[in-house]
Amino acid sequence: MTLLDLTPRVTTSERTATLPVVIIGAGPIGLAAAANLAERSIDFLVFESGGEVAASVRSWGHTRLFSPWKHLVDPASRRLLDAQGWELPDAERAPTGAELVDKYVAPLAAVDAIATRTRVGVRVEGVTREGMDRTRTTGRAATPFSVRVRLADGSVEDVAARAVIDASGTYLSPNSLSSSGLELLGMTEIADRVTPALPDVLGRDRDLFAGRRVTVVGAGHSAANTLLALVQLVREEPGTSVTWLIRNAQAVRVSSSADDELADRARLGSRVDQAVASGAIALTDGFEIIRGRRTSDGVELVGHQRGEVVTHRTDVVVNATGFRPNLDMLREIRLELDEIVEAPKRLAPLIDPNLHSCGTVEPHGFRELTHPEPGFFIVGMKSYGRAPTFLLATGYEQVRSVTAWLAGDMTSASKVDLVLPATGVCSTDSGSGGGCCS
Structure with a gap:
């Protein structure tokens, strides 16, 4: 069965509204988006480039996070897990990355509503509108997205989507060792x-x-x-x-x-x-x-x-110079990014690392994450661009608001509320180091 076989077969007039939401990345934030969509009965597909869910977290699994469990679990995800008899680990204890995966992320990914819609070993190579590059405007907002993916066997497919949530993170895109930001000479x-x-x-x-x-x-x-x-x-x-x-x-x-x-x-x-x-x-x-x-x-x-x-x-x-968003796959999407930190333009002033620590970032949701491309959102660590002040709890509130917007629930989407631990500086120089871990 190909990935395209998973897409509902409907008539052209009904098509856009019934296509799945594509989520890029099966880390904690991507799976939280899946949990929120599942809770609202909105169809979705999750594409993870690694061979397992949370592949990036697994690579630094030996590292202990500095947030305790009470700040690391998405509410919608917990509701799905609780229905399976899952129990929250010691709320005040900070787990390692491996523990986060083994005790939370992997069980969440195994929930049937998510497992059946998740594909690993699938790399997203590009996102566009069907039949449209970024220069075409007429009818753009009503045209489905087209997500180009490369499968583990090397074959390539285009998957139609009603919306796209990019939760691919930044771990695989480190900053350069060179102080200029360009690739280091030699x-x-x-x-x-x-x-x-x-x-x-x-x-x-x-x-x-x-x-x-x-x-x-x-x-x-x-x-x-x-x-x-x-x-x-x-x-x-x-x-x-x-x-x-x-x-x-x-x-x-x-x-x-x-x-x-x-x-x-x-x-x-x-x-x-x-x-x-x-x-x-x-x-x-x-x-x-x-x-x-x-x-x-x-x-x-x-x-x-x-x-x-x-x-x-x-x-x-x-x-350990920090990370930056990989924007190559978004060349045909209309983005509005801050010219300094490469975060969504409305979000950037709220996360400026020169002004904010992890615990002083204001709650934000779909409005701050909106781009000129309706239905496209960058969430999680990637939404922070080069700023190192991200916490998982922030990403969970992002995807809750975004999925409410996709469901047409403007009341819930607009009401963003988040209490973050104070205070401390994650980093005051986003070019010299990256914050880890949530």
């Missing part, structure tokens, strides 16, 4: 010595780091988690050393405030501070990377530091 030379954010330092990836000079680039929570794991590795594996390289003049990018309601987030910042103070982590600040080079014994990063050209030698580089 990256091809050193690519095998550069790892993505949140490697499993003490587990799966241990051999890559043990006994080596390791440099972590970035100033957010992703960097902090990796730094602390490396500090432990230094104690266990002789010859291992850790350098924290940031482009700013000071290292305080993660919360260590006693007022932070997310205690695990506050402790994360405090532990990194202590490790730097003790010398367990060598801090190199004010370093703007411009080039990478392969050397006979490792990697050399060339950059500017306080007006001078300097070099830093290491064996392994961890790219």
